[in-house]
Amino acid sequence: MRLVAIHIYKWINEAPALLCYEMNLDMLWFYQRGVAKEHIMFNTRLIAGRTPPGNKQSISLEDVGVCHCWTTTDGITATVVCDNEYPDKAAFIMMNKVLMEFRE
Numbered sequence: 001m002r003l004v005a006i007h008i009y010k011w012i013n014e015a016p017a018l019l020c021y022e023m024n025l026d027m028l029w030f031y032q033r034g035v036a037k038e039h040i041m042f043n044t045r046l047i048a049g050r051t052p053p054g055n056k057q058s059i060s061l062e063d064v065g066v067c068h069c070w071t072t073t074d075g076i077t078a079t080v081v082c083d084n085e086y087p088d089k090a091a092f093i094m095m096n097k098v099l100m101e102f103r104e
Contacts, residue, residue, distance in 0.1 A: 002027065004064065005040050005081040006094075008102055009048045011071050016048040019076075020102075036064070043067060044079040051077060058088060070095050076102070 005023040009016035025033045047059050051071045058068045065083040068091040078095040
């Protein structure tokens, strides 16, 4: 089980604004990290922009794992990128805690 990235966006339809993020790409070779970071940033932004307020979804990403996304009714979106073994329920619980801490 591996957690790769967490992002928080301000939801704007099709063009969310990145507020903060954290990534751990230590499992990749040094020269692969830049491409992987751009791939993750692009896909999380795309998924965040297409998840309307009040909805959750999980999308499979090629060669990375799964991106879980949750847009709250007040327009804040959290995304978590993890491998396929990471439990969905744990990802959404963690997103809830991250969103609560972010609001504080």
